Amino acid sequence: MAEILFPALFVLLALGVPVAFAMAISVFVALSFGSSYPSLVVVKEMFTGLDSFPLLAVPFFILAAEIMTGGAVTLAILRLAQSLVGHLKGGLGHANVLSSAMFAGISGSALADAAGPGSMMIKMMEKGGYDRPYAGALTMASAVVGPIIPPSITMIIYAMQDQHVSVGSLFMAGVLPGLLITGLVMAANARVSHLRGYVSGEAMPPLAEILRIAVYAVPALLLILLIVGGIRFGIFTPTEASVIAVFYALVVGMFVYRSLRIRDLPAIILRAALVAGAVLLILGAARAFAWVLIIEGLPQFLAQTIISWDLSPIVFLLAVNLLLLVFGLFMDPLPGVMILVPILAPISLALGIDPNHFAILVIVNLTFGLCTPPVGSLIFVVASTANLRPSALIREMPPFFLALAAALLLITFVPVLSTWLPGVSGF
Template identity: 55%
Template sequence: MSAVLTFCFLGMMILGAPIAFAMLIAGLAAVWMKPGMTPLVVIQNMFSGLDSFPLLAIPFFILAAELMSGGALTDVLLHLAARLVGRRRGGLGHANILTLTFFSGISGSALADAAGPGAMLIKMMRKAGYSDAYAAALTASVAIVGPIIPPSIIMIIYALTDNSVTITGLFLAGVVPGLLIAGSLAVVNHMVSVKRNYRSSEDLIDRTPILRLVLRALPALVLPFIILGGIHFGVFTPTEASAAAVLYALLVGRFVYGTLRFDMLPAILFRTALMTASIMFIVAASAVLAWVLTVGQIPQTVTSWVASLQLSPVALLLAINVLLLLVGIFIEPLPGVMIMVPILAPLADAAGLNPLHFAIVVIVNLTLGMITPPVGGLLFVTSIVSGVPMGRMVREARPMLVALLVVLGLLTFFPALSTWLPGLMGYRN
């Protein structure tokens, strides 16, 4: 059964099939070849995989981000970021980093960050004299903050895959790593800007008093705090928080910024439905794969084999890092979590690793795959919206990838970077 599953899954990946179809067809083939099993269990597991109340948070958070974008959020955050850091050396690069970090607290999606505000930021940087390939590479690299800083769609899926962590604990654990990623890219941007003499462009910077810009951006900036604060103080659950975020985004976009019109709602709802359907199909297909793995006792076999190696916790983490870096090259983060976590989480638990620490290492690791060819989703999206060939963009992204690997190393060897804030707020998992 496991041999059929592995052969079919790898075969579909080599043929270039979408990951959801690869998981579904491999699971169906494994069930078909198992005597005494009916293919109906595939359908049953697809539906049972979607029968989870916390999954409702995914379409709500996507809708909240779409509503905020329709409410001129990108323009507001960009003006504030440019005003704060735009006059420094490499100012628009720093504004790019700050804007996408702000936006990450609302979207929860790297691809949404790159395709939305990222496209606007690339145009501004190009107009200011930055290399178009560098602007695109910086945008793609910064966009990976989206799944790290809460709210995060990947973290919701991870918490549903591994019961040893909670959604709230993961949200809090992602704050410091997300800021570390943004800070490391700011260092790279400064070094490149000094080397290439990228200077600020005063005519592209809003001269509105900074206090007025802060007040205008404040309704958007407080949304992550409303979500986390409401959950922490028991006002609502994570799923209810996502619905509250939709209501808040609708009110802010319509009545505070005044740019969200009701005739924009059909297009917003359509984009939300399309993204939700894609994610849910991956979740349903991965439920089939997870069930087949469990029936085949593959996680238990791998756990026993690794335990026989008697690796130290640090050595185990390093081995998992190498494995996930390789997996992330070919598989997007969301299906990567669904496939790898059921296998790797028992290993981490047996080694005594903190579940929140391990979860952040896994999420950051798999997210790095979005800017590594040949399947880097962020590279493709950014290449499309910027018109920059992917090869040029990859060359410019190399120092940024090195900085991100340094951050991954820090997160690996210093668990407190992930666990300090959740522990401070009373969350141990």
């Protein structure tokens, strides 16, 4: 069936069929023409893939992010980022990157980062003298930390595929790599701003003003501490944490920032339901796709073949980087995790690679694919938000591709970036 499955998938993706439908249809075609299994298996496996208690965290985290991304919360984060770095050369660009890192602790999604504070920062940067395509490219590069800094939907899905890691350990493992990516993207912005003369016209605010802005933003930023701290100390499970995050977001939005009203909730719930439905549809289709690979014995065959090559851990990690970067050109992170992790994670464990280190490597690689052509979702989200052609964004990306590549190499060769915080946190 595999000889039918993969060509069908690639043809459908090339025709522009959405990923979820492309995977489900390719499984249906493979079963119809390459096996004796009934086509109903596709539906059965999709439902099996979604019949999971930990998976309930996905729609609740999405709903919490939708509630928290109201105007007051987003503006509070933007004002804090601008007060901290807005006075530097390329300050508005730095504020864009820093606000994305802060917002990542609320949304857990690269697309939400780009569509939320990112869209507002593009307008601010254009008014500040930056080229709009450059502002859009910077927004794309900074938004990739969304699934890396906790909470992260991708990490929840990964933990369901690999029993050697937990959601809590992955949340802790993603903090330092996320901050590393943020710092390197800011360094790239500083370099480009120096070459192009993007200067800040603002003076550094007084310390008292910075403190006042920081205090105003604290309720929004406390969400990440609530989630990670509660999971770390065993107060609640990740699924329970997602529900608590919804109630916390409601309290903050209605009683702290007072930007959320009861009449806003139906529209917020509808948006969250649409996003969650799309995510769960992708996960269900990926489950059916992975089932075909398993019954074909492909994961076991690949694992035995790669182990027989007697690769060193470093060579294996470099090969995985190359494989995932190519895979990420055509596939979103969530189906990538569901399809590839059951194949690659056992091999990495057999080679003595720390499971948290390997998990972050996989997640970072696949997340970078969101801003690479031809099907990078961030390209189209930012192009739509900023009213730009995708080609204009891609032309501005080389400095940020170099920054992201440097981050990936550091994460690969310095495992302590991914293992130290889970270790000291008791995971």
